[in-house]
Amino acid sequence: MRESVRKVGQRFLIGFHGHEASLDVKRMIRDFAVGQVILFARNVDSPEQVADLVRELQSAARDAGHDLPLLIGVDQEGGRVARLKEPWTLWPPLRVVGEAGSEDYARRMGAALAAELLACGIRCDFAPVVDVDTNPKNPVIGDRSFGGDPEKVGRLGAAMIRGLQESGVIACAKHFPGHGDTEVDSHLDLPAVDHSLSRLEDVELRPFRSAIEAGVAMVMTAHVLVRELDDQLPATLSPKVIAELLRGRMKYGGVVVADDLEMKALAKRWRPAEIAVLAAQAGCDLLPFSADHGAQVEGIEALIKGLESETIRYADMDDSCTRVRRLKQRFLLPHRDPDPKAARLAAGVGERWALSREIRERAGLPA
DSSP, X not given: OOHHHHHHHTTEEEOOOSXXXXXXXXXXXXXXOOOEEEEOGGGOSOHHHHHHHHHHHHHHHHHTTOSSOOEEEEOEEETTEESOOTTSOOOOOHHHHHHHTOHHHHHHHXXXXXXXXXXXXXOEEOOXXXXXXXXXXXXXXXXXXXXXXXXXXXXXXXXXXXXXXXXXXXXXXXXXXXOSSOSSOTTTSOOEEOOOHHHHHHTTSHHHHHHHHTXXXXXXXXXXXXXXXXXXXXXXXXXXXXXXXXXXXXXXOSEEEOSOTTSHHHHTTSOHHHHHHHHHHHTOSBXXXXXXXXXXXXXXXXXXXXHHTTSSOHHHHHHHHHHHHHHHHHHTOSOOOOOHHHHHHHTTOHHHHHHHHHHHHHTTOOO
16 A cells, blocks of 8 residues: 555544445545544444444454554534433533533543443544533534533533543544634534634633643534634634644644534535645644545545645644554554443443433433
8 A cells, every 4th residue: 555545544534324334434444544433323223233333343444454443433422412322321411511510520421421432442532512602593502512601611621521531532622713603503504703813812712722731632623714813714724723823822732633524614615625635734633524435535535646746745744644643542552342242231321320310400400
């Protein structure tokens, strides 16, 4: 396999359809050395099935000669964004955790999420949301946020990050530099934020600073046009936002993952090839294409061509690959394939249901 193909494959995060590993996802792992897979509700049936699926995916990577395990992740926030439903524990939305107001609850919930994910072989949770919910008309964040107070969002987000990562699961603070004060869902179109830099520093960026101080291993970008930072490109595609602000001024050294690059905020304006190249040039390390196999291939081939034509700098590619490898070495080793029986036993155990009820009661809600 060409070195350029291997390097590019390390940077892609792909999804697929079905409860078993599709031929397409296996080909991507084999032919393009893709190193990351994201699971959705469409991939989930039972704890045993998820564990078997993870084993199948990891086996495909081993057979393809990967020297590190696949990073397999999921959006398991609690509330309405939770890909693992019953028999796994049903957690309240982060808004309820915010109303309970306890760092201990946030940390313990993070640890409990980690326990259920680890039992299935999933070692990355794209959570917590650290957007500050300041706009009641926001159609996509709302109760996914801890609330409207940036100090509380940062404090509880940092606690949940510690709970996840101290238990061995990668946490991901999202959606940088803030999706809380928008009135458009970036799944459907491109939102814009028009705040001054001082307002951004006081509100939107504060929880991300807390997450970075807590050692968050991954930060996810937002497909939001923040005009004060870049009036041409949304944050995911903007070197001014990723390279200059997040990497430079905020001194973040971990892995930057883009939000799904198939979302219409981007897909209405650029082809998958253009999106992949722009996101890489902006400084995103991991490039997710969640469902469309054609878009996945187009994005990967564009990055290979960009690397070989030096549109993408080798030094930047090496830096991203190094960050991803370090993340995997820290959280994925030593590797153990999940045991389907253990995955079933870990799903929804009594003490985790009790914690979920306690958080609701502390927030003044029925258990």
